[in-house]
Amino acid sequence: MATEEIIQRVNFLRRELDRLNYEYYVQNMPSADDFVYDRLMAELAELEEHNPELQSSESPTVRVGSDITREFVQVRHKYPMLSLSNTYSKEEIEEFDARIRKETGTDSIEYTCELKFDGTAIGITYRNGALVQAVTRGDGEQGDDVTANVRTIRSIPLKLRGTDYPEEFEIRGEVLMPFSSFNRLNREREEKNQTPFANPRNAAAGTLKMQDSSEVAKRGLDCCLYFLLSENLPFDTHYDNLQKAASWGFKVSPNMQKCSSIDDILTFLGYWDIERKKLPYETDGAVIKLNSLALQNEMGLRAKSPRWAVAYKFKAEQAYTPLLSIDYQVGRTGAITPVANLQPVQLAGTTVKRASLHNAEQIELHDIRTGDTVIVEKGGEIIPKIVGVDKSKRPENSEPLVYATVCPVCGTGLQKLAGEAKHYCPNESGCTPQILGKIEHFVSRRAMNIEGIGEETADLMFEEHLIRNIADIYDLTKDRIVRLERMGSRSADNIIEGIGRSKETPFPRVLFALGIRYVGETTAKKIALAFRSLDAIRKASAEELLQVDEVGERIAQSIVQYFADANNAAIVERLRAAGLKFEIETGGDEILSDILQGKSIVVSGNFSRPRDELKQLIERHGGKNASGVTSNTDYLIAGDKMGPAKLQKAEKLGIRIISENEFMEMINEPQ
Ligand code: IVH
Numbered sequence: 001m002a003t004e005e006i007i008q009r010v011n012f013l014r015r016e017l018d019r020l021n022y023e024y025y026v027q028n029m030p031s032a033d034d035f036v037y038d039r040l041m042a043e044l045a046e047l048e049e050h051n052p053e054l055q056s057s058e059s060p061t062v063r064v065g066s067d068i069t070r071e072f073v074q075v076r077h078k079y080p081m082l083s084l085s086n087t088y089s090k091e092e093i094e095e096f097d098a099r100i101r102k103e104t105g106t107d108s109i110e111y112t113c114e115l116k117f118d119g120t121a122i123g124i125t126y127r128n129g130a131l132v133q134a135v136t137r138g139d140g141e142q143g144d145d146v147t148a149n150v151r152t153i154r155s156i157p158l159k160l161r162g163t164d165y166p167e168e169f170e171i172r173g174e175v176l177m178p179f180s181s182f183n184r185l186n187r188e189r190e191e192k193n194q195t196p197f198a199n200p201r202n203a204a205a206g207t208l209k210m211q212d213s214s215e216v217a218k219r220g221l222d223c224c225l226y227f228l229l230s231e232n233l234p235f236d237t238h239y240d241n242l243q244k245a246a247s248w249g250f251k252v253s254p255n256m257q258k259c260s261s262i263d264d265i266l267t268f269l270g271y272w273d274i275e276r277k278k279l280p281y282e283t284d285g286a287v288i289k290l291n292s293l294a295l296q297n298e299m300g301l302r303a304k305s306p307r308w309a310v311a312y313k314f315k316a317e318q319a320y321t322p323l324l325s326i327d328y329q330v331g332r333t334g335a336i337t338p339v340a341n342l343q344p345v346q347l348a349g350t351t352v353k354r355a356s357l358h359n360a361e362q363i364e365l366h367d368i369r370t371g372d373t374v375i376v377e378k379g380g381e382i383i384p385k386i387v388g389v390d391k392s393k394r395p396e397n398s399e400p401l402v403y404a405t406v407c408p409v410c411g412t413g414l415q416k417l418a419g420e421a422k423h424y425c426p427n428e429s430g431c432t433p434q435i436l437g438k439i440e441h442f443v444s445r446r447a448m449n450i451e452g453i454g455e456e457t458a459d460l461m462f463e464e465h466l467i468r469n470i471a472d473i474y475d476l477t478k479d480r481i482v483r484l485e486r487m488g489s490r491s492a493d494n495i496i497e498g499i500g501r502s503k504e505t506p507f508p509r510v511l512f513a514l515g516i517r518y519v520g521e522t523t524a525k526k527i528a529l530a531f532r533s534l535d536a537i538r539k540a541s542a543e544e545l546l547q548v549d550e551v552g553e554r555i556a557q558s559i560v561q562y563f564a565d566a567n568n569a570a571i572v573e574r575l576r577a578a579g580l581k582f583e584i585e586t587g588g589d590e591i592l593s594d595i596l597q598g599k600s601i602v603v604s605g606n607f608s609r610p611r612d613e614l615k616q617l618i619e620r621h622g623g624k625n626a627s628g629v630t631s632n633t634d635y636l637i638a639g640d641k642m643g644p645a646k647l648q649k650a651e652k653l654g655i656r657i658i659s660e661n662e663f664m665e666m667i668n669e670p671q
Contacts, residue, residue: 332437605639
């Protein structure tokens with residue numbers, strides 16, 4: 001049991017961390033540095049871990065998320081979650097104002113003008129000052145319960161400040177991904193060969209729907225609140241209620257303004273059309289709302305939107321410019337991206353010379369041709385895109401564009417797989433950007449983790465003909481490395497040491513490092529554990545590979561093709577000769593401990609490793625595998641997509657539900 005002293009300390013730490021959070025995430029005025037914050041958070045997490053009875057869903061430690069995966073439960077909105085009707089012109093705003101004046105029969109009307117945040121909508125319920133539930137819009141009637149994910153957003157209070165809030169209320173707002181988080185996330189995704197998000201809105205929506213809230217916690221979401229709903233609102237105007245909400249600790253836009261005339265509204269729109277570009281997150285318009293709640297009530301609702309509010313969408317900036325030519329870029333994975341070379345044109349403060357055309361289908365859709373005057377837009381996306389063609393300016397002799405048939409780098413015929421938008425160059429081992437991509441991937445942290453060889457050094461070694469493929473890395477000598485530009489003797493030693501150490505990399509990571517198309521980290525681990533050696537994988541047929549959890553047709557074919565290629569086979573043999581681990585090391589059935597002696601455990605759902613591996617571990621640590629949840633079950637290890645019935649039963653029987661990581665921690669195995 002926790003002593004009084006521990007309880008006091010836990011309370012103190014929670015108060016202190018709540019205050020630092022509020023200063024940092026809501027007020028943007030931190031008073032302590034990150035180090036102090038991290039230390040306090042670590043101390044609190046440790047105290048809670050050792051005193052589980054003190055754990056609380058309101059503790060600042062929940063902000064780091066939990067990795068228990070679950071499906072989202074659907075929740076019906078208490079008040080339907082409406083959207084807004086859009087306007088695009090001054091005239092439409094005037095019509096909106098005239099309608100309000102006419103229908104309310106009043107001439108002294110007050111509006112609020114706010115920015116329209118471009119993220120994803122959320123409704124958060126508070127009871128007695130504590131966050132109890134957060135639900136997405138869904139279809140407006142019911143949405144997904146994403147409470148665990150929302151709890152990780154640090155600008156959303158878990159517990160309110162002050163005491164003058166209604167006993168129960170809902171606050172709605174927009175979950176956003178600031179540009180800084182968005183850019184970082186996309187950089188990371190590109191490094192991992194994952195498709196980057198097209199814009200911060202998609203990134204925010206995608207993140208909020210993730211199953212693993214500890215991943216959500218890392219992504220740097222933010223939230224701006226703009227609408228309060230309750231039977232007992234403190235004030236009778238929207239503006240005053242939101243200001244009050246700010247005093248409870250919510251992040252409410254400081255740029256909201258009261259306006260009493262069309263001119264005031266237009267001034268707001270004109271000002272923010274320019275100034276919004278300086279904000280740290282995307283906005284795509286403004287929202288004009290009737291300020292008086294009584295008048296809002298009088299105006300009422302339409303099926304999908306209130307009649308007392310309207311959105312004004314800022315025009316995405318566009319420019320017209322001739323398309324001079326099209327280049328085809330070859331990505332590190334062989335994917336081809338057509339890129340338009342444009343006559344340089346000013347757009348949203350920058351000179352645009354190039355714009356992505358995405359893929360052949362996009363070009364065909366807009367019938368884009370060289371010589372055309374194209375319309376370039378910088379909307380929610382950071383990279384300008386071509387949204388259309390001014391056909392009136394099309395030259396007479398213009399011909400439809402013929403898409404590239406061969407790789408611009410190596411001349412190999414391009415291929416296009418069914419279901420994929422992009423063409424790609426199949427010459428994996430002979431096409432420079434792809435070779436470089438493979439080398440960079442091989443040395444990267446999650447693969448062989450060869451310290452000293454970063455992307456730049458790898459590129460330089462390639463250019464200087466020190467390496468032409470991943471196997472060449474193991475033939476490098478210090479003499480040759482030192483000859484590289486800006487390479488000291490110490491750095492060269494480090495690289496040689498790093499290469500030596502990489503030979504200890506466990507087999508699953510070696511398999512991942514080979515860079516077989518579609519074989520990501522998790523898939524590699526699963527295949528390695530199922531087949532246990534590279535030779536067994538090499539000999540496996542597509543049918544045999546398909547037996548492995550999460551291996552589908554596309555992955556199985558890709559593996560078979562990889563080993564059928566003579567170049568790859570030669571590289572693999574050289575890696576074997578260099579001493580890389582080509583087999584799973586442990587024997588597989590020896591007893592490791594008696595930590596789970598007498599425990600009955602149910603494993604259910606999908607995990608990062610094959611379920612059989614978890615079952616083996618249970619037995620090797622003295623436990624017993626059980627297939628169904630009963631009152632005799634000690635633990636349920638809950639994975640992704642597990643049946644809701646099992647989960648419910650376990651909850652009802654009060655059985656401890658743990659995640660894969662918690663289980664691995666329990667048996668002292670690395671995660
Ligand atoms: S008020 C009933 N205010 O835009 C009125 N919405 O296209 C509810 N949005 O559903 C919405 N900024 O997701 C409101 N300042 C703001 C907003 C805002 C962004 C979003 C919200 C809404 C959508 C409508």
